[in-house]
Each structure stands twice: as structure tokens, then as C-alpha cells.
Amino acid sequence: MLPSLLISLCLAACAVRPDPPQGALTQMQLSTPMRVTEHRGQDDLLSAGLGLSGLQSTSAPAFSDPAHPTPAELRRRALWSNWRGIADLSPTGGYGRLYGTLAPVPGREYTALATVPGARQPHRVLAQVPDHFDARRRCVVVAPSSGSRGIYGGIAVAAPWALPKGCAVAYTDKGGGSDYVDLDAGLGVGLDGMLAPLGTPGLAFAPQVPPGASGVAFKHAHSRDNPEADWGRHVQQAAAFALQALDAAFPAQAPFTFDNTRIIAVGISNGGGAVLRAAELEGDWLDAVVAGEPNVYAAQAPGSRPLYDFATEAALLMPCALLDLPAQALPQPPLRAQVEPAWRARCERLAALGLVDGADAMAQARDAHERLRASGWTDAALQAGAPSVGFDLWRAVAATYASAYGRYGVGEHPCGMSYAALDATQLAGLRPGWWAEGAGIPPGNGIGLRDPCAQGADPTLEGLRCLRALFTGEGEDAKRVQAGIAATAAGLPRAELPVLVVHGIDDGLIPPAFTSAPYVAAARAAGRRRIASWQVEHGEHFDAFLAFPDYGARYAPMLPYVYAALDRVSQVLDRTAPMPADARIPARGRGQGAVEAAQLPMPD
Known part of the structure; x- marks a missing residue:
């Protein structure tokens, strides 16, 4: 480990732009008007009425007209796709029985596009406000999407913990997402997920299209923004948007501000890296952070690799x-x-x-x-x-x-790579569902990588x-x-900010030795006292893979520990418990049976 002074100087060298005043953050300008939808009865915030059994189905929720799905149908399929891409919902996996919930939560969703200063393209922001929001204990949980997923890419990470407690949840696709553009047809995606011609105002992604361009463009690769460099600000803007949504939802209790509303940021994978980038921003706008298996680059910290x-x-x-x-x-x-x-x-x-x-x-x-x-x-x-x-x-x-x-923009890849439909004859049938089903990085959904x-x-x-x-x-x-x-190198978390990092020791996509371990060591060496690390034995990166029997037998799910970490930092903020200590957690896979509580021990 580097001496404290040296590591502090190394990480402090990362440029951090000054923040605008908190009032300006709360009243940030949106790139589109706020869209409001209601979700009650046979619809809800957590699963669009699908519940656990509907999410477990291997058949996606149907479109009444496959060529022209409605915004409600697209939302339902997006929730189905994102839940299944993040959580282990298999019958033997324990979700809804040992951890997590899919009990219906009625409420409203507020959606818009926002743009960080200097960016060419917007990012999606969405706030879920439950009808039973507790205005006496004001709480917003901010959940940036995992990987490059669309706006619902953090729902399994935050919503089951936050919404039943009466907290609002804010999401951002952090400059990635599934707003794919068909360059040949000249079609992009609007705020409601519907296809619309390029040039239509309010598209979620409108790339520069050079003459003769063909194939498919998507925001993470073709925005020319390097969105990862702004992950922290995406999180910050999503939190500010949620406060605006709460003002609109409950005008009698307004204003909702960073001073009177608790803000907790949680994410996994790229979302985990995004909340750690948010942790370094100046000001007291953020109250606690839970980072699961974070993709974070601690620059000069020993062992860190991008x-x-x-x-x-x-x-x-x-x-x-x-x-x-x-x-x-x-x-x-x-x-x-x-x-x-x-x-x-x-x-x-x-x-x-x-x-x-x-x-x-x-x-x-x-x-x-x-x-x-x-x-x-x-x-x-x-x-x-x-x-x-x-x-x-x-x-x-x-x-x-x-x-x-x-x-790089469309047609500029330094290795000549590009993206296109694998089968042009099937394109018309696949394209309407891209926004709902895409994971943000092709190949997938009929789109291939051309090399x-x-x-x-x-x-x-x-x-x-x-x-x-x-x-x-x-x-x-x-x-x-x-x-x-x-430009993506992380700085130090704000002094005295509670930060709990959760990482599977067996993670093969974002190995902790290259990411979270150097970050935590660097922060601690620089004098950050309120940071802790939970290392989960037999934890890998993809809970969704545990639905494969061989993966479920070998590996333990990570989401139970993310939810437990949220419990712990909430207790810290309530002053009912001290900051958790570091822990190595002896979790294990379920073998040939169903997950049992003994396989998922929790730290003291």
C-alpha cells in the first residue's frame, strides 16, 4: 500500500470540475418536458403487473400489434427484460422468498432527457414515485443502470428495497442505453420508447450521420461524448430530477431539496462505478453510497487497471x-x-x-x-x-x-468495426422492440458486430x-x-461520506483485484474513515447466470448483499448503527437444491 500522502496526491490529480450551487442543481434544465404516467391496478412500478411469475416466464410480454407496440407495452417488456438480465428469478433462486420483493407498488413515473454540460447527447432520467411516498422521511435512491442498459437497467438493484419503504427511485442510463438508431431507415427512439424519424424533436439519441452511413448506431459507442467520464454527473442530475418530480407529485410538501431529502446512490457493475464517481463530487448533496461489483479505475493506486x-x-x-x-x-x-x-x-x-x-x-x-x-x-x-x-x-x-x-462517431471506429442487422428480412419485426429488449451493447436482438x-x-x-x-x-x-x-479515473470519495463496497471474490468480468480493492485501499490510505468493503465468497458478476444449474450450484447471488448494504448505510444515516466493518462473507452456491438462508450469511 502506498503511503497515505502519496496515494492522496495521486488520486487528487484527477480533475474534478466545480459543482454548481445546490439550488441550481435542483432546478436543472431538462432537454425535454417531463412526461408523467400512472401505474396502478393491473400495472405497477416494480413489474408492470407481471409479478414474479410473469417475470419468470421465458416468453416476453406480447405486443398487441408487433409492428407498432404501445408505450405501455414497451415499458412492460423493458421491465421484463431488465429484471431477467440482472436478477436470478429462477424457482430455486430464492428471490421473493429469502430476499427481495415483487409485491405491487402503485405510483407514478416521471421521465425526461437531461444533458450534462459539454455533452452532445442527452441521457435518460426517470423517477418512480410511490403513492405511499413518506414525505415525513424524504428519501430518494438513485440507481444508474448496470452495464450499458437502458433506463430500467437499475430497477432490480434499487426498487425492491426502496419503493416498499416509501422512497422514490431515480434512474439514469448514464449516456448509454438501448436507444438504437436504424441508419438505413432513418429511425430513432423517442422519450416514450416509440420509433420516430431522425430529425424528430426530443429523440433520446440523434447521432451525426455521415453520407452513405448504414447499419445501426447506439449511444454508448457513437455519441462522441465518452459518457463514462461523466458518470458521476449523470447520477447527480438523476437525483436532481427526482427532486423536481417530487415537487410535481406533492406540491403541498414542496420544495424537495438536497437539504431536506435523503439521497442514497446504489449501483452494480458500471452502475457501481457511477455511484463511486458521484461520491467524489463536491457538496453535501449525497448522503450514502452502495457500490456493487463496481467498474472503477483508481488510476495510480497499486493494482488498479482500467x-x-x-x-x-x-x-x-x-x-x-x-x-x-x-x-x-x-x-x-x-x-x-x-x-x-x-x-x-x-x-x-x-x-x-x-x-x-x-x-x-x-x-x-x-x-x-x-x-x-x-x-x-x-x-x-x-x-x-x-x-x-x-x-x-x-x-x-x-x-x-x-x-x-x-x-468516435458513426463510421469512424479506429478498427473499422460497425453494427448492422444480422438478417435484413427480420429487421422490421425486431426493430420495434429494440428499446425494450436491448442491453445497450450489441451483439443481440438481431444486431451483429461487423469486423x-x-x-x-x-x-x-x-x-x-x-x-x-x-x-x-x-x-x-x-x-x-x-x-x-x-478521463474516467476516479477521485476520492467526499470526506465523511458513508461508502459500502460489495464485490464477489470470484468476479470474472470486473475482478476486484483490478477495481474495488485498489479503490478502497486508496481511499482508506487517504484518510477516508467511512468506507468499508464486503467481499463475498463464491460471488461472481452475473446473478442472472445463476438460473443455469451449473452456475447456481457454484455461485452465490450478489443482490442479497446489495440490499443488506442498503439496510446498513440507512442505519448509519439514522444513527442507529455504526459504519459496518470490512467483512469476508462465507456465502456459497446452492448445489443441486434451492437456495437456503444458511448459504447467504450476513455480516455482523
């Missing part, structure tokens, strides 16, 4: 390295027998390029494994990283982030080498991408 670095490294080496692990060590899917030929081809090509050593595939796999271990990967993280290899997630992430960090370098027995390798060189190289494109990565 996502782009370890993702491109994993994309290149991990397919080969996994051959060196025993077959039974890897969770399935992907099925080892199906992917092993491709992994062997990767070893052969890496050896031919001098990137690994060894006379045969197994020797090459051993060398790739040793190289990853030497750079900080644990075997547990490698095992849990297998699905990211099998589902080609590393490449999808790297391609999107390269474009974002370099602030002009694809060739040979290992078609993705040359494109991955190009992506990796943007981090390790020295050309103009590399400098642009590297500057964008530097």
Missing part, C-alpha cells in the same frame, strides 16, 4: 488459457466440447505471432495461463470469466468502449489485436483512446 486494459488482454489470451484449467473447473455454458476447437485455434495463432510460447496447444495454454496470473488474474476470476469468452462478451465490450473513449479484419480459423483475432493496440500502442488513434480512458 476495464479496457484487462478486457482486451482477456479477449486475446483467455480463450487459450482456459484450456489449462481442468474441464470440471469451468462453469457451463459454454459447453467445453463445443468451444475447445476454437480455443486450440487461438493458442496456435498466438504462438505463431509470438504472443505465447509452447510447442503444442497445451503448452501454449499453460503459458497463456501463466501470463494472465502474472498480470493479476486469479484462477477463480478466470473460471468465472469463461462465459465472457464463450459469449464473445470481451470483444463486444472492447469494440464499444474503444469508440466511446476515442469519441472487417475477420478471417481464417480464428476470425476475431486480428480485430482483437487492433483493439488491444489502442491501449498499448502509440499512434494517433491510440492516444485518443488512452486520453478517454484517463
Whole structure:
């Protein structure tokens, strides 16, 4: 660990722009008028009336007219998709029985577009206000989306904890989201999720479209904004928007301000990184933070690595390295027998390029494994990283982030990559549901990643080498991408702000050794007393994967610990309990049965 003074100087070097006065924040200007919808009876805030059984269904909620779904139908499907993408809702998973709730919560939703200063494109903000909002104990929980998901991408993280307690919930897609644009048809997405022609006022994403552009554009890759650099301000604006929504919902109790309303920020993955970026902003607007498995880059802190670095490294080496692990060590899917030929081809090509050593595939796999271990990967993280290899997630992430960090627009990707419909004949049927079903980063929903370098027995390798060189190289494109990565470095949390970080020890997508562990150590070394870390044994990154039997048998869900962390920081703010201590939590998977409480012990 670096000495306290040195680490403080390192992180303080990250530029932090001064905040506007709190009154100005509360009354921020929106890019569109506020849209208000009511959700009661057979509809509600938590699940649009689907409940646990409806969310468990493998069939998406139907559109009455598939070519022209209504805003209410799109919202229902978006909730179905985002719940299933974040939580383990399988019958043996324990949701609604051991933790969490899907009991209906009636109320209103307030939606708008907001823009951080200097940004070209807006981000979506949404506030859910329950009818039983407790105006005597004013509370807003801010939940930025996980990953690059759309506006409901944080609902499973915050709403089941906050809404039943009478708190409002504020969301932001933090400059990502599923507002895909069909460049050939000239169609974007409006505030209500409906398709609309480019040029229509109030589109959630309206990219610059060069002549002859074709395919699909999406905000995270093509906004030319590097949204990750502004994650903290996205969270801050979402909180301010919620206060405006509360003023509109309860005018007799207005004004709702940062001074008279408790603000707690919670997020997982990219959302966890976003709330930690919010924690560094000046002012007393934020009262507590819970960051689950956060994608956070602590710059000069020992061991810290940006996502782009370890993702491109994993994309290149991990397919080969996994051959060196025993077959039974890897969770399935992907099925080892199906992917092993491709992994062997990767070893052969890496050896031919001098990137690994060894006379045969197994020797090459051993060398790739040793190289990853030497750079900080644990075997547990490698095992849990297998699905990211099998589902080609590393490449999808790297391609999107390269474009974002370099602030490239449509048709400008430094490795020539782009996005288009996989089957043009099916496009008309898929396009109306993109906003509701997209996860914010293709491939998926009929959209594929086009790589002009694809060739040979290992078609993705040359494109991955190009992506990796943007981090390790020295050309103009590399400098642009590297500057964008530097702009995402996190600063220190505000002094005395309660911050509780929750991370699975086995996380294979956002390994704690590269992210949360250096961040917590740096903050503590700099004198931040109210920060704690919960390390969850057998916790990986994707609760939704636990619906696969082999994952559920091996790994414990993370959401129970995020909800428990919210309980703890709320008690700290109520002054009924001290700040929690660091903890290593002996959670475990459910084996062949259903989740039981004993498998999910909570810290004292």
C-alpha cells in the first residue's frame, strides 16, 4: 500500500470540475418536458403487473400489434427484460422468498432527457414515485443502470428495497442505453420508447450521420461524448430530477431539496462505478453510497487497471488459457466440447505471432495461463470469466468502449468495426422492440458486430489485436483512446461520506483485484474513515447466470448483499448503527437444491 500522502496526491490529480450551487442543481434544465404516467391496478412500478411469475416466464410480454407496440407495452417488456438480465428469478433462486420483493407498488413515473454540460447527447432520467411516498422521511435512491442498459437497467438493484419503504427511485442510463438508431431507415427512439424519424424533436439519441452511413448506431459507442467520464454527473442530475418530480407529485410538501431529502446512490457493475464517481463530487448533496461489483479505475493506486486494459488482454489470451484449467473447473455454458476447437485455434495463432510460447496447444495454454496470473488474474476470476469468452462478451465490450473513449462517431471506429442487422428480412419485426429488449451493447436482438479484419480459423483475432493496440500502442488513434480512458479515473470519495463496497471474490468480468480493492485501499490510505468493503465468497458478476444449474450450484447471488448494504448505510444515516466493518462473507452456491438462508450469511 502506498503511503497515505502519496496515494492522496495521486488520486487528487484527477480533475474534478466545480459543482454548481445546490439550488441550481435542483432546478436543472431538462432537454425535454417531463412526461408523467400512472401505474396502478393491473400495472405497477416494480413489474408492470407481471409479478414474479410473469417475470419468470421465458416468453416476453406480447405486443398487441408487433409492428407498432404501445408505450405501455414497451415499458412492460423493458421491465421484463431488465429484471431477467440482472436478477436470478429462477424457482430455486430464492428471490421473493429469502430476499427481495415483487409485491405491487402503485405510483407514478416521471421521465425526461437531461444533458450534462459539454455533452452532445442527452441521457435518460426517470423517477418512480410511490403513492405511499413518506414525505415525513424524504428519501430518494438513485440507481444508474448496470452495464450499458437502458433506463430500467437499475430497477432490480434499487426498487425492491426502496419503493416498499416509501422512497422514490431515480434512474439514469448514464449516456448509454438501448436507444438504437436504424441508419438505413432513418429511425430513432423517442422519450416514450416509440420509433420516430431522425430529425424528430426530443429523440433520446440523434447521432451525426455521415453520407452513405448504414447499419445501426447506439449511444454508448457513437455519441462522441465518452459518457463514462461523466458518470458521476449523470447520477447527480438523476437525483436532481427526482427532486423536481417530487415537487410535481406533492406540491403541498414542496420544495424537495438536497437539504431536506435523503439521497442514497446504489449501483452494480458500471452502475457501481457511477455511484463511486458521484461520491467524489463536491457538496453535501449525497448522503450514502452502495457500490456493487463496481467498474472503477483508481488510476495510480497499486493494482488498479482500467476495464479496457484487462478486457482486451482477456479477449486475446483467455480463450487459450482456459484450456489449462481442468474441464470440471469451468462453469457451463459454454459447453467445453463445443468451444475447445476454437480455443486450440487461438493458442496456435498466438504462438505463431509470438504472443505465447509452447510447442503444442497445451503448452501454449499453460503459458497463456501463466501470463494472465502474472498480470493479476486469479484462477477463480478466470473460471468465472469463461462465459465472457464463450459469449464473445470481451470483444463486444472492447469494440464499444474503444469508440466511446476515442469519441468516435458513426463510421469512424479506429478498427473499422460497425453494427448492422444480422438478417435484413427480420429487421422490421425486431426493430420495434429494440428499446425494450436491448442491453445497450450489441451483439443481440438481431444486431451483429461487423469486423472487417475477420478471417481464417480464428476470425476475431486480428480485430482483437487492433483493439488491444489502442491501449498499448502509440499512434494517433491510440492516444485518443488512452486520453478517454484517463478521463474516467476516479477521485476520492467526499470526506465523511458513508461508502459500502460489495464485490464477489470470484468476479470474472470486473475482478476486484483490478477495481474495488485498489479503490478502497486508496481511499482508506487517504484518510477516508467511512468506507468499508464486503467481499463475498463464491460471488461472481452475473446473478442472472445463476438460473443455469451449473452456475447456481457454484455461485452465490450478489443482490442479497446489495440490499443488506442498503439496510446498513440507512442505519448509519439514522444513527442507529455504526459504519459496518470490512467483512469476508462465507456465502456459497446452492448445489443441486434451492437456495437456503444458511448459504447467504450476513455480516455482523
